[in-house]
Amino acid sequence: MTDSNFGTDLARLIHPRSIALVGASDRPQSIGGRTLTNLLDHSQIDGELYLVNPTKTELRGQRCWPSISALPHTPDVAVIAVPASGVIAVMEECAARRVPFAVILSSGFGEAGAEGERAQQRIKEIADSVGMRVYGPNCPGLTNVNQRLGMTFSPSFPHDLVQGPIGLATQGGGLGRNVMQAMERGIGIGLWASTGNEVDLQVADFIHYMATAPDIKVIVTLLEGIKDGPRFVAALQCAADHGKPVIALKVGKSEYGQRAAQSHTASLTGSAEVNSAVFRQYGVIEVDDIDELVDTAWLFARALPSEREAVGVYCSSGGTTALTADAVGMAGLRLAEFAPETTELLRSKLPDYAAIHNPVDTTAAVLSDADLIESTLGAVAADPNLGCVIAPIALDYGETTVRMAQTIIAAQQRVQSPIVPIWMSDRMGEGYRMLVTGGFAPPRSVNKAIKAIERWTRWGRERREAPRAAARPATARAVAGGKLRNLSELEAKQWLGEAGIRLLPADVARTRAEARRLADGMGYPVVAKIASPDILHKSDIGGVKVGIADGQQVELAWDDIMASARHHQPGAVIDGLLIEKMAPRGGVELMAGVTRDPVFGHVLTFGLGGVYVEILRDVTRRLLPIGPAEAASMVREMRAFPLLAGARGRPLADLAALERLLVQVSDFVTAHAARIEEMDLNPIWVGAEGEGALPLDAVIVSRDAA
């Protein structure tokens, strides 16, 4: 079942043959009492349930054992519901007994200050010493809905038991329970892991498990922080390999959110940009709110997207039809052109004043005729040119709407393309209930429905167009030791040159005469820049001259720059003057930067360069390494891509050279991952086809051996 180093076999945790509840209690409001109720009264346990409590011999008619050590057999899972102060002793017993999994419900650990943090560390040591896996602490437990097993103290457990193909992996319990309550709207969630402080098992491990679990089709995750980037990426890759969509809501997109999430979970939230880039790179569907998460998960659970991307709209209110068509257009979705037989059927059945082309507006006049609605909606949904049908219901008109709900259910049973009914009214009567029990989870507004369909469609397209790459090594994350150093521009360029990256000729002249000789050798025009380890912002001190046209101007530049440098930074060590061939006229200025993300490792940022970098933020990102396909995608993701593709009468840019350069940068960083801390090529000059893509400036911060 494992797909990589990170895959852990959690089958015995999720489907245990035997469970010990340590801290079982008859006080109904205690953690141990509530967990006992869930296990005894509301779960279907196939194997053995051992109750452990040293002060009792019996609880609710079941035998009570004094300790884990005393049990007749070793349980697959020990569910620990004793106060924090008693957890370590229980863990030691579990370790001695070689219990494979511990679920620690107790709180009072990492979230409760330094002492709790130390106790949590101790738990980890005990577990690691025998290879025991730990879930928690400070978590509501694990809920296997499809097996109806609640190793949880939550009194909500018996209320949220709608089985289904959605797997849910969360950190905090509150938001996770919110998603569980969406069962009321019609979704089925087969498994919910809420991993709390994640002393050992993390959200990533459950994504990994769900990626191969036969009862899970769609993986949903709520994240506050990602502790282990490579483990998370491996889980995503496993899900992608098995064709399972992963839908994620990640808190921490703003500074406020990062701060709040950090204070709540004490985990690194990382950079929102990098997180989103990783999501995109590994095909994760990122959503912005819980309702969107639910809408999207339901649609994926209903069907995976087909290659038919166009949609149909079927509605009985003109204004609502227009609103929906508008949202379709704004989201960049396409309205299908109906097949002739569909149009013919609509024309023959619907009244003259109805709109029979997509979007279909039947008008409210036909609402009372259920057969008519069913045949026309059925015809639209069966149209071979579309992949899904949007059926907005603007109003709750009582019986009329109940009939509409019935016809939607009936029509769906006869077609493959999902029908997405939208329940727009705040009056949620019988028609709504009927849709929910009929297998629909109606989005509550037009835009929410369209967002879900847009994400569903895009995921399908991206999977078809860019099949995921095979598993590949992550580049190193944090590296300890060594000394950070800014390489000089020449050093940086020489290193890049050795790696096969094409650059303009450049060299450092030690004397005025040598400067002229170098420039003569390169051919004019050239650029001259002060070469000094002490001067970082060369332009600011008059240390740069561009467009130098002949040898005389080279000598003048030498004098000017040296005078200016000595004037502004009298003590600076000066190596000489960097003479470089000037970039050809024309072209576009782009940039590429590499940083080391503490969660995920090296990340490449690429986009528009020059003065527009910070203002327009037209950039895209990838975890390294990348290959040619991803380089091509990055280039095309820029908003300003039309500038490279010949817009406004510009020549077509040398895209092949640009894409090659990005892969070369990736290979270079991967080859020197421990040493390269940061890198900045800005600007990169890109000429017309055949002229190449040349980094004009290069900054590298290296971590050299101490």
Place this chain on the structure above:
Amino acid sequence: MTDSNFGTDLARLIHPRSIALVGASDRPQSIGGRTLTNLLDHSQIDGELYLVNPTKTELRGQRCWPSISALPHTPDVAVIAVPASGVIAVMEECAARRVPFAVILSSGFGEAGAEGERAQQRIKEIADSVGMRVYGPNCPGLTNVNQRLGMTFSPSFPHDLVQGPIGLATQGGGLGRNVMQAMERGIGIGLWASTGNEVDLQVADFIHYMATAPDIKVIVTLLEGIKDGPRFVAALQCAADHGKPVIALKVGKSEYGQRAAQSHTASLTGSAEVNSAVFRQYGVIEVDDIDELVDTAWLFARALPSEREAVGVYCSSGGTTALTADAVGMAGLRLAEFAPETTELLRSKLPDYAAIHNPVDTTAAVLSDADLIESTLGAVAADPNLGCVIAPIALDYGETTVRMAQTIIAAQQRVQSPIVPIWMSDRMGEGYRMLVTGGFAPPRSVNKAIKAIERWTRWGRERREAPRAAARPATARAVAGGKLRNLSELEAKQWLGEAGIRLLPADVARTRAEARRLADGMGYPVVAKIASPDILHKSDIGGVKVGIADGQQVELAWDDIMASARHHQPGAVIDGLLIEKMAPRGGVELMAGVTRDPVFGHVLTFGLGGVYVEILRDVTRRLLPIGPAEAASMVREMRAFPLLAGARGRPLADLAALERLLVQVSDFVTAHAARIEEMDLNPIWVGAEGEGALPLDAVIVSRDAA
């Protein structure tokens, strides 16, 4: 009550002293029968209700009159519920009787083809001949909820009668009824006008009425098309003058939406960009969906925003707190820093592990203590540093959540700042019901709530910072007759120059020698461009040379350009060569364009120029005329504004000259509104402070007298 030419006194339509129902019927499903039921059984009519039906002498115990002519008194309103074929005869009677208002419920007019369109025109003529005002046809009627009067055939009328300070003006009835059903979520709508085909009275007239109606505090409108731009603008100005927010949802932002709306209402949808610009200019809050409309309307109905823009977050789930804080940050809202007494109270009351700084996370542990929640939530809501408190409720926990709802209601009664509870769960139990009956209309997701608060906050800020301008004339919309002509660049620039707009020296040389003389007079470098009425795309035929450095180069340019022009367009009439002083180095390239919108008149588009115009679409728009304050706003709305404000080491641009130029363009277009059809200044060169803002190219399309 009228505020301008467009204000119509609709008081007698909305609060009639007497009503005649023409087509009153005892067939319960007929339009006349349903309207009768609504008037007789569900309305509170203070004055007289006359039933008109020539085939009856009595209906449901009320006397029936044979015709309008036969009535003992002239009613304020005739509600016409006869089939389309009978409407014109009834209208003629109404006109003869001088009935001031007709509400035509019947359909079968403009929406039903050419014949219906003709009948509709006839209705208009009859009404205009005596100054009668017409509402409809093809509409569900007029619903005055605050007076409990339903001149409507909708069977929903008796179900949607929650009174309140929100006025609703819509075109189509379906979406309007959807908003009415949001009464179920807690909003009160005092008046709903749904104007159907708008043969006379339009949505704009009802916005205008509501702007001064004492029982309406917030105006909400759903628009498919705007028929009369100036009338609409006048209504918005009246609402702004009376400090009433207008919240609008406009269909037609995409091509699909425009097409669907057009086929539905046959009204011009106009350009989405222009509509949004007009909304922004007149302080209209534009929303993207019905749920957002309701969320926003409720918040405005609760309170107008104060000058305290920061918000508080109060929650009992850590993850939800982080999600909410994140949304606050992403929306650009600010979390308030609590006053010391607030923090002190929270510290003394809440447990150690709670987060007592904003965002407050009480943790779920305190949920059972209603007094504790009420005192701490009350303290947060009373904090002097914030303008509203967001209270997300992630879960329906039954009794616990009911208590939370009760404490929110109690806390709100003691403070001014609105508390915005968010009902995030799909389980909508007793706690939800309690909030709704307690005066709240809880948004259903965090992002929806934050969107409403963001719009509310921004409206308040914009009203404080930029008080609305007084009423001003709209520039001409469509102008008939005349002949469209592209002015030559020199003509265009001369006309602009006469209007006081500063330009670089430019003139047309007829000969090579004159070209040199002109250039010598201006000083080098200069630009030379072919001057020909027949050559529009000068660069494409080699008709432009820049950076001409001396007289010899001018002569060379003459020869090159003339040869090239003759080669590419042998038959073109050539006036000579336009010689123009070249713009100084440096600077930023911007653009300004003017078009004539068929609904609203002249619109100015301003933004980034050069190659980035179409790709980055960094532009902003205003209806003309504009004054200096609006010019300053336009400049600051550009995403690239930091480029002008000294970002990335650039000099501060000459903002004063740029803003002056925009006002000059506005004045110029307003002065020549009939003649100027289109105008394009691209690029506009803007230098550093004191260097000015200069249009480098100018295109004007004029409509000259025939």
